[in-house]
Amino acid sequence: MIVDRRFRLAALLCGWILIFLAAPFFLSRYYLYLIGLILTTGLLATSLNMVLGFGGMYQFHHSVFYGVGAYSFALVSMKSGLPPVAGYVAAPVMAALASLIIGLITIRLSKLYFGMLQLSLGSLVWAIVYRWYSFTGGDDGLHGINIPEAIASTRGVYYFTLVVTIVCLWLMFRMVNSPFGRIFQGIRDNPERTEAIGVNVKSHQLVGQVIAGTFAGIAGALFVTLEGSVFPDLLFWTLSLELIIMCLLGGWYVFFGPMLGAAIIVVLRTFVGIYTEYWTSVLGIVLMLLIYFLPQGILGYFQRRQLSEEP
Amino acid sequence: MDVTAQITVSSLLQQILIGLSRTTILFIVASGLSLVLGVLRIPNVAHGSLYMIGAFLTYTVASVNGLGSAGFWIALMAAPIGVAAISFFIERGLLCHLYERDHLMLLLFTFAFTLVFSDAVKLIWGSDYRSFSPPDFLQGAFAFGTFSFPRYNLFLLALGPLVALGLWWLTNRTKIGKIARAAAVDREMVGAIGINVSWVFAFVFVIGCFLAGLGGALVAPTQNITQGMDHTIIIEAFLIVIIGGLGNIWGALLGALIFGLTDAVGILIIPQFAIVLPYAAVVIVLSIRPKGLLKSVW
Numbered sequence: 001m002i003v004d005r006r007f008r009l010a011a012l013l014c015g016w017i018l019i020f021l022a023a024p025f026f027l028s029r030y031y032l033y034l035i036g037l038i039l040t041t042g043l044l045a046t047s048l049n050m051v052l053g054f055g056g057m058y059q060f061h062h063s064v065f066y067g068v069g070a071y072s073f074a075l076v077s078m079k080s081g082l083p084p085v086a087g088y089v090a091a092p093v094m095a096a097l098a099s100l101i102i103g104l105i106t107i108r109l110s111k112l113y114f115g116m117l118q119l120s121l122g123s124l125v126w127a128i129v130y131r132w133y134s135f136t137g138g139d140d141g142l143h144g145i146n147i148p149e150a151i152a153s154t155r156g157v158y159y160f161t162l163v164v165t166i167v168c169l170w171l172m173f174r175m176v177n178s179p180f181g182r183i184f185q186g187i188r189d190n191p192e193r194t195e196a197i198g199v200n201v202k203s204h205q206l207v208g209q210v211i212a213g214t215f216a217g218i219a220g221a222l223f224v225t226l227e228g229s230v231f232p233d234l235l236f237w238t239l240s241l242e243l244i245i246m247c248l249l250g251g252w253y254v255f256f257g258p259m260l261g262a263a264i265i266v267v268l269r270t271f272v273g274i275y276t277e278y279w280t281s282v283l284g285i286v287l288m289l290l291i292y293f294l295p296q297g298i299l300g301y302f303q304r305r306q307l308s309e310e311p
Numbered sequence: 312m313d314v315t316a317q318i319t320v321s322s323l324l325q326q327i328l329i330g331l332s333r334t335t336i337l338f339i340v341a342s343g344l345s346l347v348l349g350v351l352r353i354p355n356v357a358h359g360s361l362y363m364i365g366a367f368l369t370y371t372v373a374s375v376n377g378l379g380s381a382g383f384w385i386a387l388m389a390a391p392i393g394v395a396a397i398s399f400f401i402e403r404g405l406l407c408h409l410y411e412r413d414h415l416m417l418l419l420f421t422f423a424f425t426l427v428f429s430d431a432v433k434l435i436w437g438s439d440y441r442s443f444s445p446p447d448f449l450q451g452a453f454a455f456g457t458f459s460f461p462r463y464n465l466f467l468l469a470l471g472p473l474v475a476l477g478l479w480w481l482t483n484r485t486k487i488g489k490i491a492r493a494a495a496v497d498r499e500m501v502g503a504i505g506i507n508v509s510w511v512f513a514f515v516f517v518i519g520c521f522l523a524g525l526g527g528a529l530v531a532p533t534q535n536i537t538q539g540m541d542h543t544i545i546i547e548a549f550l551i552v553i554i555g556g557l558g559n560i561w562g563a564l565l566g567a568l569i570f571g572l573t574d575a576v577g578i579l580i581i582p583q584f585a586i587v588l589p590y591a592a593v594v595i596v597l598s599i600r601p602k603g604l605l606k607s608v609w
Binding site: 058060105108109111112113116117119120121123124127128131132236237238241244245248277278280281283284285287288291292295 | 354356405408409412414415416418419420422423424425426427429430431433434542546549550553557583584586587590593594597598601602
């Protein structure tokens with residue numbers, strides 16, 4: 001039965017990958033951009049979910065690491081004189097560094113205190129980016145960022161985004177199912193007992209946060225590749241809460257939940273935005289309904305139903 | 312040389328006084344947030360939106376033609392009451408069914424209100440910023456030699472301690488305040504002795520949101536009333552509550568003082584990055600005392 005389920009999952013994933021690979025041959029430029037945005041946002045939400053859903057940490061300001069990655073890429077590409085490829089190294093490294101520094105300060109606290117302190121430190125980073133006109137462009141952000149010529153076409157960007165996303169998802173999937181990932185879930189379910197069997201809870205949480213921050217940084221570099229610009233909203237706290245909504249919507253105990261949640265939110269925003277300028281209240285109402293009626297998320301709901309059907 | 316020293320001292324003093332009047336607003340908003348966090352255990356993100364709505368309501372009521380300067384005083388009463396009424400319906404209608412959920416869910420649920428309220432404000436008041444002046448006798452400044460101080464800020468300075476005393480009286484000297492404090496510690500026990508805890512919670516929530524509205528009403532004449540003013544105040548209020556100790560009113564006062572004063576001094580020293588100083592203070596305080604300066608009810 002289990003083998004059968006794994007086989008089905010693998011078949012499903014291969015099918016999806018084939019569809020994504022073939023997409024440029026029958027979709028227009030705009031839809032390719034949209035898929036790229038979904039993949040990037042989904043990667044970001046999945047990286048958040050590693051600590052939020054699988055680690056049980058109140059990661060309230062994940063988008064800071066996304067923004068740090070995006071700005072690192074942009075600044076290396078525009079101001080360092082190095083080839084743009086260097087940006088793809090700088091983004092995850094700087095994001096990892098940021099998550100290490102913020103993590104070292106916040107990790108001693110737990111739950112709400114942890115989340116709130118992270119929110120405030122992240123807001124500090126945002127404020128600096130927002131004010132530092134000469135370096136970060138202030139509230140205008142930076143535009144016209146060069147990306148490597150090898151991927152500079154629409155298809156090039158699309159395939160690059162796709163490959164990076166798949167590789168990152170695969171890495172994260174392996175991590176969640178590794179011994180480290182299992183310990184992480186143990187900490188989520190019962191920190192005291194996990195501590196009692198000899199696990200250093202805080203250092204695991206710190207490592208988990210740095211890993212999640214690194215992947216967020218990669219997502220940030222992808223966003224710049226896709227968009228060609230950065231702006232301070234990338235690390236504003238409302239984006240972080242939107243990411244949490246994505247995880248909740250897809251189901252945060254399921255690995256692919258955040259990806260689905262991100263896809264739904266990005267598509268909704270794009271198409272609701274055509275009809276009304278009041279998109280945020282639509283999101284608010286969706287969120288309220290979700291908390292009332294579907295707190296385990298869409299994939300969580302189906303997983304639970306499937307589990308109860310099987311003997 | 313003497314002259315420069317004098318100017319620096321007097322400008323520092325002036326900046327500190329202005330910082331203190333900003334502290335008043337921060338304290339009023341943060342104490343409401345702290346009350347709700349302490350008793351109901353709800354991290355109410357919508358608190359900032361209620362502050363913004365309070366400011367917009369004050370603008371609308373105060374600029375009704377024919378009221379003159381009395382309009383401001385009416386607005387100062389009406390806006391917080393309006394905000395309290397909104398919060399009453401939120402609490403009784405939706406929030407009261409969710410008390411058993413964990414904090415993350417409650418935080419997200421109140422964030423949903425933030426999203427809806429920001430659109431509601433855009434719909435009602437539009438995207439432009441608004442501003443208006445305080446009544447005549449609160450305009451202008453007192454001057455003592457080189458030292459001058461806006462009257463409205465003096466008014467705020469006088470009001471802060473009054474609100475603090477009122478809150479202290481409410482939570483320590485009234486029956487419902489005592490019940491609320493007891494419910495914060497042990498909800499079930501208070502229910503078991505025959506008190507309707509749900510309505511006590513509603514009362515506390517409304518009082519907390521009233522304070523958000525009051526903060527918004529008081530800040531309205533001093534700055535531009537804009538979309539997005541909710542986003543900064545809520546982070547500041549959460550910080551103040553955390554460094555003070557969750558749920559502790561005096562902690563909120565202490566936190567607001569630290570935040571307001573470091574901010575004011577920061578504007579003198581490093582104008583462009585003044586905002587860094589209060590955040591740095593928060594980090595220092597929390598690395599010494601991770602659970603805040605004063606005792607938390609949590």
